[in-house]
Amino acid sequence: MKYRYEILQEDAVYRGFLKVNRYRLRHELFMGGESEELIRERLEGLRAASILLYDPKLDKVVLVEQFRIGAVGHETVPWMLEIVGGFVPEDESDESVARREAVEEANCPVGRIEAICEFVVSPGISVDRIALFCGEIDASQAAGVHGLDHEGEDIRVVVMDTDDAIGELYNGRANSTSITIALQWLALNRKDLKARWQITG
Numbered sequence: 001m002k003y004r005y006e007i008l009q010e011d012a013v014y015r016g017f018l019k020v021n022r023y024r025l026r027h028e029l030f031m032g033g034e035s036e037e038l039i040r041e042r043l044e045g046l047r048a049a050s051i052l053l054y055d056p057k058l059d060k061v062v063l064v065e066q067f068r069i070g071a072v073g074h075e076t077v078p079w080m081l082e083i084v085g086g087f088v089p090e091d092e093s094d095e096s097v098a099r100r101e102a103v104e105e106a107n108c109p110v111g112r113i114e115a116i117c118e119f120v121v122s123p124g125i126s127v128d129r130i131a132l133f134c135g136e137i138d139a140s141q142a143a144g145v146h147g148l149d150h151e152g153e154d155i156r157v158v159v160m161d162t163d164d165a166i167g168e169l170y171n172g173r174a175n176s177t178s179i180t181i182a183l184q185w186l187a188l189n190r191k192d193l194k195a196r197w198q199i200t201g
Contacts, residue, residue, distance in 0.1 A: 004028045008037065019044040046128035050085030051098035052116075052182035053108050054162070055139035056199040061165045061186070062106050062142045063158045063179070081158065081173040083182050084108075085130070094131035102135060105146050105155045110135035112197055116185050121177055130178055134186065136197060162190065 005027035014020040023040045053062035064082055071078035086101040088094055099110045113135045121128040139159050147153025160168075166187045168174035174183055186193070194200075 001028055001030060004034075013041065018046075041125070043126040043128060046121075046126060047088045047130075048085055048128070049088050049094040049097040049101070049131045049133065050083050050178040050182070051102055051110065051113070051133040051135045052083045052179075052186060053102055053106060053110070053137045053139070053142075054134055054186065054193075055137055056194045056197050058139050059162045059190075060139040061160055061162055061183075062108055062137060062139050063160060063165065064105050065156045065158050066147070066154060080176055081168065081179065082176060083179045085178060088131070095133065098131070098133045098135065102137070104148060105153070106142060106157050107144060107146055108137040108139075108142055110137055112136040114193065114196075116182060119177070119181065132178060132182060132185075134182065134193065162186065 005025060007023060007025050009024040011022045012019070013022045021042055021044050023042065025038050025040065026034050026036070027038075028034055054060075055062070062084075064084055065079050066082070068078055068080045071080055084098070084101045084105045086097055086104075088097045092100075095113060095115075098113070102108045102110045113133050116132040116134055118129060118131045121130060142157050142159050145154065145156050147155040165174070166183050169180060169183055174180055
């Protein structure tokens with residue numbers, strides 16, 4: 001199989017906060033031949049950067065909590081516990097966005113930074129990709145409500161012991177993609193990360 005596909009037609013069907021295109025296409029089949037003509041709709045133009053804010057000296061993480069429309073009707077309380085993140089404009093790097101969002105959403109300047117991975121969020125319906133980082137911060141003064149008024153942001157800082165944050169993977173509050181991957185990564189890499197950042201204890 002050579003993984004061939006053919007886009008027969010592409011149409012812009014919605015342009016709002018999100019952009020949606022509709023595609024007519026065919027693709028090669030694993031058992032030979034090609035598919036019937038398919039119609040698929042896709043969210044376009046989405047790329048983001050997210051960063052887990054970690055204080056290796058205090059062994060704490062700084063998370064944020066905010067209202068999310070995607071949780072309405074599916075979660076008892078539609079305020080999600082998350083890591084910091086934001087969309088990446090064409091003229092800015094992933095790391096630059098991660099550092100900027102850390103200040104805008106949590107008032108936490110980032111020192112050393114490590115790339116964790118890049119992943120596709122929901123390839124069945126979207127081009128959305130997230131570049132994921134872990135950044136060194138000082139959690140001792142982290143607190144408050146932050147965000148940009150013109151973006152309608154109302155973001156509360158949540159400081160947690162690292163073990164408690166990792167525990168939320170099993171208690172249900174850490175249940176969106178970026179925070180899940182980031183906390184799992186930290187659980188596996190905390191000791192080595194401290195060594196790389198020359199933190200003893």
